[in-house]
Amino acid sequence: MRSFSSVFSGIERALSGAGLDGYLVIFGSITVMAVLIMAIFANYIAPYDPVQSVGPAIHPPCTKYIMGTDSIGRDVFSRIVYGSRTILTVVVMSTGLSMVIGIPLGLISGYMGGILDRILSLIMDSIYAFPGLILAIVIAAMLGPGIYNTALSLAVVYIPTYFRMIRGEVLSLRERLFIEAARAIGAKSRRIITKYIFPNVIYLIAVIFSLNVADAILTEAGLSFLGLSVTAPTPDWGFDLKNGQRYFLSGIWWPVTFPGIMIILLALGFGFLGEGLNTIVSKRGE
Amino acid sequence: MLKVENLSVRYMQRFSPPVLAVDRVNFQVEEGEMVGLVGESGSGKSTLGLAIMKLVSPSGKIVGGRILLNGRDLVPLSEKEMRFVRGREISMVFQDPMTSLDPLMRIGDHLIETILTHEKISKKEAKERAIKLLQDVGISPDRFYDYPHQMSGGMRQRVMIALALALNPKLVIADEPTTALDVIVQDQIIDLFKNLRNQFRVAIVMISHDLALELEATEKMAVMYGGWIMEFSRSVDIAKDPLHPYTKALLKAIPNIELNDQKLISIPGHPPDLSNPPKGCRFHPRCPYAEDLCREKEPPVHVIDGRYVKCWLFGSDRR
Amino acid sequence: MTSLKTYVITRVLLTIPMIFILLTLVFFVMRVLPGNPVIAMVGMKASQRYIKQLEHELRLDKPLWEQYVDYLNRLLHGDLGRSMIWGRRPVINEIMDHFPATLELTVWGFIFSVLLGLATGVVAGVKEGGKMDFAMRVYSIVVYSLFIPWFGMVLQLIFGVWLHALPVGGRINPLLTPKHITGIYVLDSMLTWNLPALSSSIRHLMLPSLTLGIVLSGIYTRLVRSSLIEVLGQDFIRACKSRGLPERSILFKHGLKNALIPILTMMGLQFALLLAGAVLTETTFSWPGIGTFLMERIEYRDFTTVQGTVVFYAIFVALISLIVDLIYAYIDPRVRY
């Protein structure tokens, strides 16, 4: 019990002076945690098999099927619970891949400068200027459906985001004294990047990560809404929403509303988290 | 005409203690007078100048005292009422002419806008007056349609001066109007101020950290240190017989050789941290005459032959 | 004037590598990614002969670099190839049939998003750190998180089904289609003074463009907010105050006007977001634009058309960003003179 309250007071202290932004962080973390728990413990939480017909088709929410059933009698709630796995897996894999490629390139490009930097920047800026979802659509269409393919197509879209942010930060860090000093004492480039620059961009990475994940969630949902992400029985929020669209306007609201709310909540969670963190950290920095 | 009484300004900061940048300050300006305000960086000169126009918000706040302009106290006035004081009765020239003009607005439009905001005259008349004002400050009328970035710093500062004079105010506060400029241009701008003062019969508060310049140009002078006015008297008296140890130190720091541009052989020590000022007299850590009393208690203001000085060295029981 | 000229020339020259890189990216995506585009197109079960024939037709049997040179060469001559289904029309014609619809939707969505973003951004930026500022920051994140298809469907339900106020799909009542001049129905019906068509097309536009506009307005809220805060902190604003100018004119004439310049430079990127959002909006509202067209051709595995459409997007995006920068140069006197 004591450790519990000390954790709490720790959080309180961390958020003191954060004002309303503290609430954003709290709301964001709770939402994200909830979905994470949902995904991890899906088999304990979901009452039914998400890919089997378990009741009458198009049954409105009731005590037995709390979010109703879809057009072929699958339990909407169970599909939502398992669907969190799909979207989180895709998003985590894709952002991980974008980071693994985008961050080192940004570090090197920003630090080295010169012709390499110019070429890389031009390429990244061009991709960045292209509508992300459309790029993801084409890549996903060429690769075919599947979780890995979807993750790959999202990763390509978001590499420039990481690259640009990190590069910009490195450029401003490079001018700062301590790196000049490190260079003066003859440290190797690789050492300077990993020892001096990288630790200074970690906070930035956390912020971009939150905001970027929010974006990636919406893009993943968009891809699956367009039918380019997963194939038929797999539970997936965007895909389920698309399947419910046909009946939605005739009053069958539940197969659309619940997945939609989940997509929005998850994007909001990460969005609030990133915004709150960013504001708090930049206030502290003043 | 302008009488500042016990004026205090405090800046609130989010993650550090508040700063009392101007602390119970008294001084006055008579009609048509040129009054200097000198002191090291951070002594609160700009804050005092801005406070007279009530422009210290949002981070700053006037926390006490009165600003009497021809007998009327400005402190209780609302923002709306202040609008009619600013520009019309008191106006201001800022330190950096490069950033003080709207980059998207032509020079002439700045002037016309200012005039038309306050006076009910036709646009044509306003334009004529604007051109006249530009000529007064030495800018040719064919610069009327220029954008700020097309002008040099000195020219922009002339425009700022024209803007400050546009509505015939009684008082202009000039906050280091020459600091951002080349030396030669500096002299030109100071001369311009001198001329315009006679032409427009306007009082000027000239803020500067350049004591030599102030001694030459002003009639009276206030010496600021750490948010206090340490000495306030006629400039000739200060030049001949400075009373306050800080004033003496400043005078000593003026480079003798006019030729080289080495500003301020600085006074040893550092200006005080105003969020945590030293106890007693704020100058005592750097004062060669400091005694125990100076370290303990704030000095009172003494009036000696019409001169004000805030120091323990003076007063009936001392001198 | 010379500085403006140099600016324009450099900017135009900079567009070329950008288009080139994007075209290369498209080529790369369409051929080098794992998987055979022909098999992706016709499926595994097609006969070997048919696959060979298609490969030959698409020049996929040639070495990669030869294909690449050929691809660029054709594009240079404005040749996007021919569709592989339904009459094999030139891809560019197919695109042009659908482009006006997308343009109409995005322009209206753009207008809504800018108006909303300006209003909310100004409210936020006037008093940084205030309650309204926080509220508007929350607004911007909330609307951006509104998943377009879901939000669109909710609007369809409310305004279409419950209130019977607005149509839920399509561009216009087909019986009222105006004479084709630009292909933009609102414009065409105004040019031909066809009021029923005008009203029908505006009513059809309402829901999709509002969906797109509201969702993307959050971005403008943030841009306007941060830019305004930055400008309002600058010296010349205080100088304006020192001249007794009214607060409104300081905020709008001096503050907002200056704040809009950096926002303008980012409009190009925003337009890309608008195009991406338009794909989802079009699909949700059965809007016959390039987005639905692209999705349809992906479904039919019309390889050349998909490639052509993406190339079209790339060039369009590059041109928009060029135009935006030229407008900026014209508006900002610091560049113009």
Ligand SMILES: Nc1ncnc2c1ncn2[C@@H]1O[C@H](COP(=O)(O)OP(=O)(O)OP(=O)(O)O)[C@@H](O)[C@H]1O
């Ligand atoms: N916006 C602000 N917020 C907090 N503190 C401030 C602010 N502006 C000024 N100060 C503090 O108030 C004190 C006086 O500042 P002020 O600018 O008036 O000095 P100054 O005499 O004009 O100096 P300088 O010669 O550098 O212009 C300084 O300690 C400064 O740090």
Ligand SMILES: [Mg+2]
């Ligand atoms: Mg100052």
